Amino acid sequence: xxxxxxxxxxxxxxxxxxxxxxxxxxxxxxxxxxxxxxxxxxxxxxxxxxxxxxxxxxxxxxxxxxxxxxxxxxxxxxxxxxxxxxxxxxxxxxxxxxxxxxxxxxxxxxxxxxxxxxxxxxxxxxxxxxxxxxxxxxxxxxxxxxxxxxxxxxxxxxxxxxxxxxxxxxxxxxxxxxxxxxxxxxxxxxxxxxxxxxxxxxxxxxxxxxxxxxxxxxxx
Amino acid sequence: xxxxxxxxxxxxxxxxxxxxxxxxxxxxxxxxxxxxxxxxxxxxxxxxxxxxxxxxxxxxxxxxxxxxxxxxxxxxxxxxxxxxxxxxxxxxxxxxxxxxxxxxxxxxxxxxxxxxxxxxxxxxxxxxxxxxxxxxxxxxxxxxxxxxxxxxxxxxxxxxxxxxxxxxxxxxxxxxxxxxxxxxxxxxxxxxxxxxxxx
Numbered sequence: 001x002x003x004x005x006x007x008x009x010x011x012x013x014x015x016x017x018x019x020x021x022x023x024x025x026x027x028x029x030x031x032x033x034x035x036x037x038x039x040x041x042x043x044x045x046x047x048x049x050x051x052x053x054x055x056x057x058x059x060x061x062x063x064x065x066x067x068x069x070x071x072x073x074x075x076x077x078x079x080x081x082x083x084x085x086x087x088x089x090x091x092x093x094x095x096x097x098x099x100x101x102x103x104x105x106x107x108x109x110x111x112x113x114x115x116x117x118x119x120x121x122x123x124x125x126x127x128x129x130x131x132x133x134x135x136x137x138x139x140x141x142x143x144x145x146x147x148x149x150x151x152x153x154x155x156x157x158x159x160x161x162x163x164x165x166x167x168x169x170x171x172x173x174x175x176x177x178x179x180x181x182x183x184x185x186x187x188x189x190x191x192x193x194x195x196x197x198x199x200x201x202x203x204x205x206x207x208x209x210x211x212x213x214x215x216x217x218x219x220x
Numbered sequence: 221x222x223x224x225x226x227x228x229x230x231x232x233x234x235x236x237x238x239x240x241x242x243x244x245x246x247x248x249x250x251x252x253x254x255x256x257x258x259x260x261x262x263x264x265x266x267x268x269x270x271x272x273x274x275x276x277x278x279x280x281x282x283x284x285x286x287x288x289x290x291x292x293x294x295x296x297x298x299x300x301x302x303x304x305x306x307x308x309x310x311x312x313x314x315x316x317x318x319x320x321x322x323x324x325x326x327x328x329x330x331x332x333x334x335x336x337x338x339x340x341x342x343x344x345x346x347x348x349x350x351x352x353x354x355x356x357x358x359x360x361x362x363x364x365x366x367x368x369x370x371x372x373x374x375x376x377x378x379x380x381x382x383x384x385x386x387x388x389x390x391x392x393x394x395x396x397x398x399x400x401x402x403x404x405x406x407x408x409x410x411x412x413x414x415x416x417x418x419x
């Protein structure tokens with residue numbers, strides 16, 4: 001507790017030296033024009049009647065309002081870009097695999113399974129969803145540039161999709177976009193190295209021809 | 221605004237404020253004339269700066285002018301007015317403490333804290349001789365150096381001569397705390413003004 005028992009005898013208190021010293025201080029008075037200045041101050045205050053708008057939009061509140069507005073705008077921007085726009089990738093001009101699957105009705109090439117591969121099992125029909133560069137529907141699969149059978153080639157790459165049946169894991173892995181992508185790569189490689197491959201082939205053929213001629217001339 | 225010859229000057233403080241609450245502006249003038257000097261003395265001895273003191277006392281009367289109906293007759297009017305002035309003075313001291321600037325005078329004199337005293341206008345202290353002036357300045361400086369919580373009660377008791385009960389109501393403290401703080405404040409001042417006290 002802060003206080004203790006104090007003797008408040010007035011006589012003793014009056015004899016307290018510090019009390020005497022403090023009482024000896026001169027009285028400080030208000031200035032002569034105190035009341036005039038007070039009246040002016042009161043009159044000024046009467047003209048400045050505060051309304052609700054004065055209270056709400058007083059200069060003291062402006063920093064608080066502006067900071068609040070900035071905070072709201074920043075929060076909105078952060079929420080918009082982090083939550084609302086999630087998953088939207090910018091369009092870079094390249095075809096998207098999913099878009100290709102969804103938007104286009106790809107040309108299908110029906111490839112029937114040869115009875116030689118599966119015996120005793122009814123024929124199962126597979127389709128390859130191929131882009132337009134592939135042989136059109138109804139065309140023979142043998143027109144494909146690949147030397148190996150189309151079915152084997154496609155099944156190796158897991159690119160066959162079974163029509164009408166349940167999708168197995170392997171058929172689910174058929175990604176036609178990979179085919180399209182593969183075709184792109186193939187054509188790109190062909191464009192880049194096509195001439196050199198042809199040249200290499202012709203060089204190879206010429207050397208083989210020369211070798212054969214030399215063998216004929218000088219048989220061992 | 222002078223209330224010297226006014227018949228209202230015969231009324232007590234409570235009667236004056238009641239008249240003012242009924243709409244008598246002359247009653248307010250009498251209240252100002254009656255309390256401007258005591259309040260100025262109290263606030264000056266408390267804050268130690270005359271300009272601040274003047275502003276605080278003016279603000280006290282402005283508050284009474286605007287919020288006259290907040291006074292209830294169950295308490296003394298002097299208690300109410302001293303409470304307003306004391307609270308404004310304490311707020312001002314807290315503000316000054318927060319925004320305290322480096323004081324050049326303390327740099328030159330080597331004093332700690334840079335606590336300056338503002339000597340009031342000599343026009344109302346013209347009868348003092350030089351020695352008295354120095355002595356009074358030292359006393360004010362000693363007052364400024366003790367904590368405001370002791371300073372307030374010591375000034376109210378030993379300078380304004382309010383009763384302990386009134387001081388308890390003005391400061392919002394209980395009687396025991398008031399007495400304890402007054403005793404402690406006097407002890408501190410006695411140590412600071414030992415040579416003056418021994419005279």
